[in-house]
Amino acid sequence: MSSSKIFVARLLGLDVFDPLGDRLGRLRDAVVLERGPGRRALAVGIVVEVLGKKRVFVPMTRVQSVSSEQVIASGLVNLRRFQQRGAETLVAGQVFDRRVTFLDGTGQGVVEDVGLEHLPNGDWAVDEYFVRRGSAGLRGFRRRGDSVIVAWNEVVFGDIREPQGATQFIESHDDLKPADFADALHEMDEKRRLEVATELQDDRLAEVLQELPDDEQVAILSSLDTERAADVLEEMDPDDAADLLSELPETQKESLLGLMEPDEAEDVRRLLEYEENTAGSMMTPVPVILPPEATVAEALAAVRREEISPALAATVFVCRPPLETPTGRYLGLVHIQELLRSAPPEPVGKLVDKDLEPLSDFASVQEVSRLLATYDLTSAPIVNEEGRLVGAVTVDDVLDHLLPDDWRSHDDDAPVRPTRRTHLRPKGVKRG
Numbered sequence: 373m374s375s376s377k378i379f380v381a382r383l384l385g386l387d388v389f390d391p392l393g394d395r396l397g398r399l400r401d402a403v404v405l406e407r408g409p410g411r412r413a414l415a416v417g418i419v420v421e422v423l424g425k426k427r428v429f430v431p432m433t434r435v436q437s438v439s440s441e442q443v444i445a446s447g448l449v450n451l452r453r454f455q456q457r458g459a460e461t462l463v464a465g466q467v468f469d470r471r472v473t474f475l476d477g478t479g480q481g482v483v484e485d486v487g488l489e490h491l492p493n494g495d496w497a498v499d500e501y502f503v504r505r506g507s508a509g510l511r512g513f514r515r516r517g518d519s520v521i522v523a524w525n526e527v528v529f530g531d532i533r534e535p536q537g538a539t540q541f542i543e544s545h546d547d548l549k550p551a552d553f554a555d556a557l558h559e560m561d562e563k564r565r566l567e568v569a570t571e572l573q574d575d576r577l578a579e580v581l582q583e584l585p586d587d588e589q590v591a592i593l594s595s596l597d598t599e600r601a602a603d604v605l606e607e608m609d610p611d612d613a614a615d616l617l618s619e620l621p622e623t624q625k626e627s628l629l630g631l632m633e634p635d636e637a638e639d640v641r642r643l644l645e646y647e648e649n650t651a652g653s654m655m656t657p658v659p660v661i662l663p664p665e666a667t668v669a670e671a672l673a674a675v676r677r678e679e680i681s682p683a684l685a686a687t688v689f690v691c692r693p694p695l696e697t698p699t700g701r702y703l704g705l706v707h708i709q710e711l712l713r714s715a716p717p718e719p720v721g722k723l724v725d726k727d728l729e730p731l732s733d734f735a736s737v738q739e740v741s742r743l744l745a746t747y748d749l750t751s752a753p754i755v756n757e758e759g760r761l762v763g764a765v766t767v768d769d770v771l772d773h774l775l776p777d778d779w780r781s782h783d784d785d786a787p788v789r790p791t792r793r794t795h796l797r798p799k800g801v802k803r804g
Contacts, residue, residue: 377499378438380463381485385547388420388443391436397422399443400545402488403429404467404498406459412524413461415488415496418443419454425552427559429454432496453559469539472503472527481505481527484519498524538571550576554583566595574600578607581616590619602631610636611656611769614643639697642762651740652733654773655754655763657697660688664703664721668714675708683750683766690724691761698760702730705753730755733762741770 380402388396401419417431429452430445437444461467463486470483485502504519545553557565557580569577569592581589581604593601593616605613605628617625617640629637639657646652660674675685686708692700704724714723730753731740743752744767751764 376490377487378490379485379487379502381468381502382440383418383438383443384464386441386443388418388430388445391444391446396420396430396445396449397428400427401465402463402486403456404461404463404486406461410525412497412499415498416460418445419462420445420449421552422449422451425555426451427454427555428452433494465541468541470529472501472529474522475526475528479505481520487521500524501527503527538568541568542571550579551583554580558584558588562591566592570595574603575607578604582608582612586615586619589616594620594624598627599631602628605640606632606636609656610639610658611643611654611763614640614653618644618648646733649737649773650733651731651735651737651752651754651765652762654737654740654769655733655765656684656769657763659684659751659761659764661691661695661697661699661761662688662720663693663695664690664719664724666690666720667716668711668718668720668723669716671706671711671720672716675711681766681768683768684764686750687764688720689753689761689764690720698756698758698762701759702753702755702761704728728753730761731765732757737770737773740765741774744770 383399383402386399388399390396397420399418400421402415403417403419404413405416406413415432417429418435419427420430421427428449430449434445434447435443436446456462467483467486471480472483473480481503483501484504486498487500487502488496489499490496500521500523502519502521545556548556553576557568560568565588569580572580577592581592584592593604596604605617608616617628620628629641632640642657643653643655660671660680662671662674671688674680675688688706688708688711690703690706692703694700703721704726705728706720706723707725710723710725711720728747731743733754733756735754740752743749744765749767751766753761754763754765756762
């Protein structure tokens with residue numbers, strides 16, 4: 373090992389490599405085994421996020437080197453999704469933000485980091501805690517004090533049933549994409565999931581909610597007070613907000629729509645009028661729409677906006693005013709490749725692909741998926757019976773409807789080495 377003592381918080385997010393320099397994944401947590409009073413907990417492994425956003429267990433016996441820049445692990449990686457067993461404890465997930473009492477009688481504190489020591493026999497054991505004096509509240513510390521490093525046997529934890537504060541978990545996972553954060557929430561029990569979800573900022577919670585199964589979305593939204601729930605719905609994409617509201621009782625749905633901003637609520641109400649599994653029920657009513665006289669430069673600026681998803685950014689829809697859905701007459705679409713090949717002053721009306729017929733808002737999921745597959749599209753134009761653009765269905769919208777409800781739980785348990793898809797190599801390691 374390159375270090376005889378490591379602090380777990382400094383390892384979170386580090387890349388994990390094999391000895392040949394191929395990247396296995398990213399370190400997300402460490403697992404320790406409690407051994408009873410008077411005995412140090414042993415670190416038994418690390419949790420690594422591999423390709424496919426799956427979290428797997430790598431035993432400490434496979435960890436060859438640990439530094440502040442990388443972790444090197446040997447052997448095959450079992451791709452079975454990590455599940456805790458018995459007395460195993462997740463350091464970042466369950467120890468960080470836990471309250472402890474100092475045995476010298478000087479008060480209480482909150483654990484912010486855990487130090488592991490490499491023992492002569494090769495084991496890794498909990499050696500120290502980095503503790504901030506004070507106590508934890510639901511939204512941070514009620515009292516803040518200085519931080520100290522104490523030996524493992526100089527503090528005692530509170531009741532194990534006391535939940536870990538959500539603040540540290542959120543901070544340590546702040547770099548996760550919404551889908552990855554949703555996977556982490558999905559693996560938690562319901563109580564813990566609600567604790568973490570309610571501590572997220574409204575915009576972050578909206579992003580994460582859109583990636584969760586329907587029942588978990590409903591449980592989280594219902595746990596919020598009504599005004600905050602309406603605020604979160606406003607931050608969601610209209611089609612995702614409509615899908616979530618359709619799962620709620622009618623009185624709760626109407627109450628939330630009444631608290632939303634009128635413009636936001638209007639988009640969602642229009643989507644709720646469509647029958648399930650129609651193009652209208654799963655489309656977004658706010659794709660990128662421009663008039664025919666807009667220039668290529670303006671179109672490229674529009675698709676570069678941060679709030680535009682990659683699937684929607686690949687297509688600009690050209691319509692007569694008004695440009696809010698339902699628009700004036702739909703004229704056609706322009707592909708992003710055509711924009712990139714054209715001069716900035718060129719009007720988009722001259723670049724329109726008029727051969728691609730739009731779909732009716734009552735088209736089936738099968739019709740939409742067939743159009744996307746046939747023409748290699750990431751989004752399809754949806755019009756009403758008057759030929760006005762009412763929205764666009766993206767490929768991820770279709771996948772959400774075609775995949776089974778429990779697709780997040782599907783596993784590949786084969787113990788194989790991940791496919792070599794990156795060329796990142798740890799420093800100082802050469803190919804054999």
